[in-house]
Amino acid sequence: MLNPPSIEQNTAFEQPPPDGILDRAGLFQRSPEIRANIAGHIRQLREERGFLIYILIESVFVQGDPQTMAAGLREKWIPDGNGLVFVFEVDSRQFSVGQRLEQTVTQDGSIEGVPSYVTTAVLAQASADAKKNPLSPEGFLDVFVTRVADGLNGYFHRKDSPLPEGRTLRLGMIIV
Numbered sequence: 001m002l003n004p005p006s007i008e009q010n011t012a013f014e015q016p017p018p019d020g021i022l023d024r025a026g027l028f029q030r031s032p033e034i035r036a037n038i039a040g041h042i043r044q045l046r047e048e049r050g051f052l053i054y055i056l057i058e059s060v061f062v063q064g065d066p067q068t069m070a071a072g073l074r075e076k077w078i079p080d081g082n083g084l085v086f087v088f089e090v091d092s093r094q095f096s097v098g099q100r101l102e103q104t105v106t107q108d109g110s111i112e113g114v115p116s117y118v119t120t121a122v123l124a125q126a127s128a129d130a131k132k133n134p135l136s137p138e139g140f141l142d143v144f145v146t147r148v149a150d151g152l153n154g155y156f157h158r159k160d161s162p163l164p165e166g167r168t169l170r171l172g173m174i175i176v
Contacts, residue, residue, distance in 0.1 A: 016054050016077040017041070025059040025090045031138045038142060041149035049156050051114065052083030053148070055141070057091050066096035074098030082113045084148075090137050095144070097123060114155060124149030 013022075020042035021028070021035060028035035038055070045051045054077050056069065066087040075087040081100030088095050101116055126147035130140050 002153065013073065016052075020046075020053055021055045021057070023057045025092055025140075027057050027138050029100070031136075034138045034142045036045045038145045041145050045149055045152060047161030049083060049152070051152060051156075052078050053086070053145070054078070054083070055086045055088065055145070057088045057090060057141075060092070061089055066094055068094040072098070073102070084119070086145075088137070088141060093137060095127070095141065114152065118152075118155050122148055125151060 016022075019039040021039055025037070042053045042055075047054060051103045054073065056073060058066070058069075061069075066089050070085050070087040073087070074081075074083075075098075077083075077085060078100075085098035086095065087098070099116070099119055100113070123124075126144050130144040135143065
């Protein structure tokens, strides 16, 4: 078993992977089509919504833990916070997420980026969907990332769509 070097020690972590996937376990050698599908979801979110997703895949963590790695990579690869870093340990199927928890409110009162409550709900649903059927590790990641992309795209679509006429509130004020 190999001990993965820390973020600071490893030059593989200097820049985020161009397609969003750093597969240090060789997981997708058998399934390049699944990697291409996952990379397509990552690319679509980046290009259409400016939302970044990166995935690090390790065989096993002997020292350290995936959560610490995910948080560190999120700070390094997504310093402005508009995205997620997933760290997946193949042997245990442990999945950790690096995300920005603090929210910034813009001048107009809206939340900048994706609110943490949305991210939490999307991740919980994606995880539940991916765990429904026993799949190979690459199949698990495919279902998980597809559901995350679908959930985030749904959020962005709702955010961009005006409220229906029946759901708006109009206030009037009469001054006498």
